[in-house]
Amino acid sequence: MAKKCVYCNSAIADDSVVDVCEKCGIMVWGEKMFKAIKDSMNNARNKGDLFQGSVCETAMDGGYRDIIK
Ligand SMILES: [Zn+2]
Numbered sequence: 001m002a003k004k005c006v007y008c009n010s011a012i013a014d015d016s017v018v019d020v021c022e023k024c025g026i027m028v029w030g031e032k033m034f035k036a037i038k039d040s041m042n043n044a045r046n047k048g049d050l051f052q053g054s055v056c057e058t059a060m061d062g063g064y065r066d067i068i069k
Contacts, residue, residue: 017041
């Protein structure tokens with residue numbers, strides 16, 4: 001199943017840790033923040049404690065801002 005950006009519906013990589021494309025991610029969070037979010041998501045996934053399915057909502061709610069601070 002191909003993933004799609006929740007904002008613009010363009011296809012994104014299946015292994016992408018966020019449900020938005022580069023363009024929208026940068027638009028929503030800013031380039032630095034988006035990179036930081038992806039980095040922290042990747043770290044979480046590498047540790048195996050990423051909650052599948054709740055990732056997007058948490059990020060959208062700005063929950064990751066607290067982590068990145
Ligand atoms: Zn997009």
